[in-house]
Structure formats: C-alpha cells, structure tokens
C-alpha cells in the first residue's frame with residue numbers, strides 16, 4: 044500500500060517536528076534512491092507522494108518529534124527555505140509536502156467517534172472504518188490585498204512583521220459564509236479603517252503556515268483615515284511606491300502584489 048517507488052530516485056522532504064532535515068547546512072530537499080536513505084526505512088508507512096519534479100517523484104516523510112538516531116543532518120525552518128531561493132514550482136511542492144504532513148499528523152483519530160483513522164490508498168484522505176467519517180487535507184483561504192492611493196501603497200506591520208522589520212500588504216482569513224470579495228472589504232475596514240473600491244483578482248499562492256491558500260487582490264483607496272486595531276495590525280501607513288521600506292520578496296504573493304502596484308503607478312494606469 045505504500046507510496047515509495049523503489050526503482051527510481053526521488054526528491055525527499057524529510058520533516059522532523061516543524062523543520063526540514065537536510066544533509067548540509069542550508070535547507071534543501073534531497074535527491075536520492077530509497078535504498079540510499081536507510082534511516083527512513085522504519086518510516087515507510089509515513090511516506091506520502093506529493094507530486095513530481097524534473098520527472099522524478101517527490102515524497103514527504105514525517106519522522107516525528109525526534110530525528111532518527113545517529114543522523115547528523117541539520118534541521119531548518121521551512122520559512123528560511125521558502126524565503127531563500129525557491130522558484131514558484133518548488134514553493135508549491137514544499138507547501139504541499141508540509142500540508143500533507145500536517146494533515147496526517149492531525150488526523151490520526153476520528154473527530155466524530157474517536158476511533159483510529161486509516162489512510163485511504165487511492166486518494167489523500169483518512170477514513171474511520173467505524174463511523175465512515177472521512178477527512179481531507181484542510182485548505183484555509185486567506186485574502187491578501189495591495190491598496191493603492193495615487194502613487195502610494197498602504198503597507199502595515201503586525202507583530203510578526205515588526206519582529207522582522209518588514210512592511211507588508213494586508214491579509215486575513217475568509218470567514219464561514221463569506222465571499223472572497225466580502226472578506227477583502229471587511230478585513231481592510233477592520234484592520235486599518237479604510238474603504239476600498241475597484242477590487243480586482245490578481246492570483247493565488249499556497250502558503251504552508253500551516254495550510255493557507257492566499258488569494259491576492261489589487262484595490263484602490265476610496266475613503267476613510269488609517270486607524271489600526273493595535274492587535275493584528277500595530278501600524279500602517281502610505282508609502283511612495285518608488286521609495287519602499289523592507290518588504291516581502293517577490294517569491295511571496297505579497298511581494299508580487301507590491302510589484303504589480305508599482306507597475307500600475309509607473310505605467311500611469
């Protein structure tokens with residue numbers, strides 16, 4: 044029933060706790076044959092096939108809370124890997140690998156009757172044989188929006204951005220029963236007290252902390268003065284698009300929305 048193709052080399056994401064195990068100093072996925080990774084053989088039932096890269100299968104393996112004994116690999120945070128030098132294809136794969144790992148970790152027991160859950164063989168799901176409850180990996184939609192006012196953009200800092208001295212676009216979870224567009228208007232009003240108009244879809248990006256789907260929008264300022272809630276958002280301001288503070292890199296959708304706004308301003312559109 045296991046996912047490993049033992050005939051050919053694959054790419055391996057090996058997770059320990061919330062970190063990625065890598066043979067060198069810097070975080071990386073590992074290209075190897077199954078027989079070259081003997082320390083994984085006890086975890087064969089934990090292997091999940093997550094996709095393909097350069098015509099080779101990609102796998103995620105969860106070794107749990109402790110690295111296999113005697114293995115002197117380094118444990119790196121996913122965030123450092125993602126904010127390093129990843130392209131979008133690899134970003135999507137690592138997002139999927141991590142999200143499936145979290146899914147299997149957190150769905151060992153049935154949420155309905157408390158029995159043990161079992162992995163379904165033909166799809167990524169867990170199933171309870173007692174009450175037939177079935178679970179699929181969770182995806183949590185979040186909106187993220189770049190707001191333009193003439194040649195300026197609204198950027199904000201929450202507690203985590205403040206720690207990294209970074210300014211970013213506004214983002215927030217979509218609530219139950221809400222459309223994406225409603226979520227954009229509500230989040231902006233709640234977080235910074237302004238109204239926006241001309242909301243346009245930009246694009247989306249899976250973001251594995253832990254299972255978000257970031258849905259990006261561009262918007263124009265309409266009315267209101269900036270007023271932050273002091274909790275989710277500590278400070279927000281308008282910045283000249285050609286004189287920006289430290290912002291997220293273009294690998295993230297926040298960075299791409301900022302670049303797109305810069306393009307709009309500089310093309311006078």
Ligand SMILES: [Zn+2]
Nearest residue numbers: 153156171174
């Ligand atoms: Zn059950």
